[in-house]
Amino acid sequence: MHVPDGFINVPVSVATGAVAAGAVAVSLRGARRELDERTAPLAGLVAAFVFAVQMLNFPVAAGTSGHLLGGALAAILVGPYTGVLCVSVVLLMQGILFADGGLTALGVNITDMAVVTTVVAYALFRGLVKVLPRTRGSVTAASFVAALVSVPAAALAFTAMYALGGTTDIPIGKVLAAMVGVHVLIGVGEAVITAATVGAVLAVRPDLVYGARGLSAPLKLRVGGELVDAAPRETGPRETAAAGPVAAAGPVAARSTRAFWATGLVTALILAGFVSFYASSSPDGLEKVAADQGIDEKTEPHHTDGSPLAGYGVKDIADGRVSGGLAGVIGVGVTVAAGSGVFWAVRRRRGSQESGHAGRSGQAPAGSA
Amino acid sequence: MGAGHAHKLYRHGHSPVHGLPPHCKLAAVFCFVVVVVSTPREAVWAFALYGALLAAVAAVARIPAGFLLRRLLIEVPFVAFAVLMPFVVPGEQVTFLGLSLSVPGLWGAWNVLAKGTLGVAASVILASTTELRALLLGLQRLRLPPLLVQIASFMIRYGDVITDEMRRMSIARRSRGFEASGPRHWGVLAKSAGALFIRSYERGERVHLAMVSRGYTGTMPVIDEVTADRTQWAYAAALPVSALAVCLLGWTL
Amino acid sequence: MTPPTAPPPSLEVRGLAYAYPDGHQALFGVDLTVGRGERVALLGPNGAGKTTLVLHLNGILTAGAGTVAVAGLPVAKRNLAEIRRRVGIVFQDPDDQLFMPTVREDVAFGPAAAGLRGAELEARVVAALRRVGMARYADRPPHHLSFGQRRRVAVATVLAMEPEILVLDEPSSNLDPASRRELADILRSLDITVLMVTHDLPYALELCPRAVILSDGVIVADGPTGGLLGDEELMAAHRLELPFGFDPGAVSRAARPAV
Numbered sequence: 001m002h003v004p005d006g007f008i009n010v011p012v013s014v015a016t017g018a019v020a021a022g023a024v025a026v027s028l029r030g031a032r033r034e035l036d037e038r039t040a041p042l043a044g045l046v047a048a049f050v051f052a053v054q055m056l057n058f059p060v061a062a063g064t065s066g067h068l069l070g071g072a073l074a075a076i077l078v079g080p081y082t083g084v085l086c087v088s089v090v091l092l093m094q095g096i097l098f099a100d101g102g103l104t105a106l107g108v109n110i111t112d113m114a115v116v117t118t119v120v121a122y123a124l125f126r127g128l129v130k131v132l133p134r135t136r137g138s139v140t141a142a143s144f145v146a147a148l149v150s151v152p153a154a155a156l157a158f159t160a161m162y163a164l165g166g167t168t169d170i171p172i173g174k175v176l177a178a179m180v181g182v183h184v185l186i187g188v189g190e191a192v193i194t195a196a197t198v199g200a201v202l203a204v205r206p207d208l209v210y211g212a213r214g215l216s217a218p219l220k221l222r223v224g225g226e227l228v229d230a231a232p233r234e235t236g237p238r239e240t241a242a243a244g245p246v247a248a249a250g251p252v253a254a255r256s257t258r259a260f261w262a263t264g265l266v267t268a269l270i271l272a273g274f275v276s277f278y279a280s281s282s283p284d285g286l287e288k289v290a291a292d293q294g295i296d297e298k299t300e301p302h303h304t305d306g307s308p309l310a311g312y313g314v315k316d317i318a319d320g321r322v323s324g325g326l327a328g329v330i331g332v333g334v335t336v337a338a339g340s341g342v343f344w345a346v347r348r349r350r351g352s353q354e355s356g357h358a359g360r361s362g363q364a365p366a367g368s369a
Numbered sequence: 370m371g372a373g374h375a376h377k378l379y380r381h382g383h384s385p386v387h388g389l390p391p392h393c394k395l396a397a398v399f400c401f402v403v404v405v406v407s408t409p410r411e412a413v414w415a416f417a418l419y420g421a422l423l424a425a426v427a428a429v430a431r432i433p434a435g436f437l438l439r440r441l442l443i444e445v446p447f448v449a450f451a452v453l454m455p456f457v458v459p460g461e462q463v464t465f466l467g468l469s470l471s472v473p474g475l476w477g478a479w480n481v482l483a484k485g486t487l488g489v490a491a492s493v494i495l496a497s498t499t500e501l502r503a504l505l506l507g508l509q510r511l512r513l514p515p516l517l518v519q520i521a522s523f524m525i526r527y528g529d530v531i532t533d534e535m536r537r538m539s540i541a542r543r544s545r546g547f548e549a550s551g552p553r554h555w556g557v558l559a560k561s562a563g564a565l566f567i568r569s570y571e572r573g574e575r576v577h578l579a580m581v582s583r584g585y586t587g588t589m590p591v592i593d594e595v596t597a598d599r600t601q602w603a604y605a606a607a608l609p610v611s612a613l614a615v616c617l618l619g620w621t622l
Numbered sequence: 623m624t625p626p627t628a629p630p631p632s633l634e635v636r637g638l639a640y641a642y643p644d645g646h647q648a649l650f651g652v653d654l655t656v657g658r659g660e661r662v663a664l665l666g667p668n669g670a671g672k673t674t675l676v677l678h679l680n681g682i683l684t685a686g687a688g689t690v691a692v693a694g695l696p697v698a699k700r701n702l703a704e705i706r707r708r709v710g711i712v713f714q715d716p717d718d719q720l721f722m723p724t725v726r727e728d729v730a731f732g733p734a735a736a737g738l739r740g741a742e743l744e745a746r747v748v749a750a751l752r753r754v755g756m757a758r759y760a761d762r763p764p765h766h767l768s769f770g771q772r773r774r775v776a777v778a779t780v781l782a783m784e785p786e787i788l789v790l791d792e793p794s795s796n797l798d799p800a801s802r803r804e805l806a807d808i809l810r811s812l813d814i815t816v817l818m819v820t821h822d823l824p825y826a827l828e829l830c831p832r833a834v835i836l837s838d839g840v841i842v843a844d845g846p847t848g849g850l851l852g853d854e855e856l857m858a859a860h861r862l863e864l865p866f867g868f869d870p871g872a873v874s875r876a877a878r879p880a881v
Contacts, residue, residue, distance in 0.1 A: 006484025041577040044523020089520045102488045103402045200563020575718040583732035590734030
């Protein structure tokens with residue numbers, strides 16, 4: 001999706017440049033909270049990883065090139081602010097070193113691939129982690145879904161920018177169809193890699209996964225054969241409430257809604273994906289179902305005009321069944337994203353102190369030396 | 370190896386272009402690309418002149434044409450896209466060799482191809498004549514926030530570490546008779562990705578600890594001061610300034 | 623060697639306990655004092671917590687409980703820059719330690735981070751490289767050197783910071799006998815406090831008059847190296863084994879007059 005020089009007109013390039021600069025500035029401030037001495041190299045590693053996966057380029061008919069994005073992985077491993085920085089650095093270095101993505105299109109590229117993917121993925125991820133049971137499996141599952149949705153979301157964002165400032169007038173519907181269609185496929189690959197990586201890191205070094213910081217239990221030390229509570233660190237304001245009893249934070253009511261949400265999500269995904277793949281033999285009907293199920297809602301949160309995807313579907317993908325199934329899955333995914341976003345916002349407001357701390361507490365005390 | 374700083378993009382040499390301070394080169398390339406992008410696409414001759422300017426820089430930097438052209442291959446996905454444009458863009462049609470092509474599509478393809486290629490070529494020349502570390506120092510001098518420079522430098526370090534670990538793990542897999550031959554093995558490969566991440570991290574973490582132990586606090590200490598004097602800036606400005614002249618001509622003619 | 627009398631000691635560790643974030647506890651209350659100018663071997667089996675202890679000495683890990691002080695200065699966040707200048711750690715794998723493109727830049731890294739510039743910096747680099755006999759290699763990339771040479775450069779990178787105490791993590795690992803000998807000669811020639819973490823017992827005996835044994839996260843023995851190595855029961859209890867045919871008694875009797 002790297003946009004080359006001269007692809008988006010000057011006003012939109014300048015505007016997205018300003019957006020990107022703003023986002024990076026905000027992230028630089030926010031990243032100070034997320035990074036300490038030991039996680040700084042983690043940010044570099046994530047950037048290198050993102051760099052590597054972004055190098056897997058394949059040409060896309062009406063949208064330059066497609067590849068894995070890595071924004072979701074970055075956001076989950078190092079936090080959203082640092083994630084934005086990591087992907088931005090990758091894009092900058094790619095532009096300078098490999099001439100991948102034009103230097104004047106850097107604003108477009110950062111806005112699209114660093115900001116949109118990271119923000120969408122992280123919002124969705126936090127929302128899911130809040131509603132799913134607090135286990136490592138949920139974190140992995142949430143990262144799968146977050147990654148899956150973040151890629152088509154970036155494709156939508158790209159299409160929007162193209163609609164505003166494309167230098168050639170390809171019908172916007174064609175761009176959208178091709179971009180979203182291909183990026184749904186890419187999203188699946190992205191989701192697999194993201195979930196595998198997050199899962200593996202969680203299993204071995206849970207302290208390295210920013211998105212799972214709420215999971216770790218307060219530490220104990222054994223001194224002279226006796227169990228002693230680890231004293232809260234007095235290293236500075238950045239580490240709040242290290243010993244907060246996180247697991248106990250969720251009230252009973254929230255827990256039952258959580259179960260409800262989890263069941264609903266799984267059912268919706270199964271229905272949309274698998275059932276629509278196997279049950280019906282009529283691709284047209286399928287696409288209709290897919291559109292009714294999810295795509296109409298999708299236009300809401302992303303501000304695309306009308307519902308062009310409903311018309312074009314993911315038609316360019318040869319197999320109508322796959323197309324319908326995939327469209328359904330993204331539809332549901334985006335709906336859930338929007339839904340849980342709202343849910344999360346409401347929940348946050350209701351118990352803002354409580355949940356605000358829960359997100360950050362129990363931070364790995366290894367860092368901060 | 371922990372310290373593989375020689376990147377494949379860089380061509381060792383002692384040309385005047387190699388000798389310029391990195392931040393001058395970065396600024397020059399950036400201004401050049403801005404100028405190229407703001408040139409009207411109808412001024413075809415202007416793009417030819419830009420090409421000639423870059424060729425001159427490449428000649429001064431003693432970069433062989435073959436090397437430059439090979440590196441331009443990164444552009445292939447865009448070329449594929451540009452080739453499709455005349456077929457998909459609606460509008461006035463012309464017939465060429467029996468194919469019906471759209472005129473706006475042809476202009477669009479030309480626009481993307483010409484500007485994209487020039488941008489790629491400029492970056493290729495920059496990367497071929499500037500060491501990675503120097504590039505980072507240049508970015509630091511151009512006031513890129515230190516945190517970004519830090520992430521970038523770790524990224525480059527880890528790039529080597531990842532490649533290295535990937536090779537070792539692949540050897541270990543193959544010595545146990547595993548060959549990835551299709552989607553059946555994606556599971557194994559995805560797990561390898563996770564393991565690769567942790568191995569690379571733990572290795573990189575040790576390097577980082579060694580740095581921190583010697584007083585590293587987030588910015589690389591300046592060991593050899595890189596400064597640019599007026600002549601060097603003037604020298605670096607030659608490319609974007611002449612391009613600007615061409616651009617202005619392109620708008621007025 | 624000077625006896626451990628001059629206050630304050632180079633290193634003072636009191637009741638140090640630490641658990642990793644994954645819950646695994648590595649240290650269970652370590653007490654250790656190393657006087658100025660002493661050379662002490664820190665012995666222990668794999669997984670005893672040796673490396674964890676080392677990472678506390680310059681504040682990379684923060685004590686869960688207990689304190690660490692270097693020449694009287696407590697290891698705490700506000701002192702970190704000074705602590706890291708005073709504690710020079712040579713890590714086990716020189717490839718981790720050497721990350722700059724040339725030997726010279728690598729050795730200059732620490733002093734430059736501390737603010738040295740120009741001629742002063744250059745003098746520091748040359749002096750450190752001379753002390754390890756690597757001055758001729760200043761402009762070579764570290765990864766083109768032999769393993770033994772890389773380890774010596776790693777020592778130089780730390781010496782260039784003029785530390786109060788030199789901490790070596792497994793200095794003899796992966797060295798051929800000649801490199802081992804050269805490194806021992808260098809270490810003996812340094813007039814500096816040394817804490818050597820190792821399970822190479824003959825090397826410890828050769829270089830360090832005093833040894834401590836760290837096992838299961840606590841110091842279980844502290845005394846003259848020859849005496850500890852000669853205590854078969856103690857050695858066996860903590861999975862420390864001497865190489866086949868090695869008699870610590872004979873060696874220390876032979877070596878003592880020289881030390």
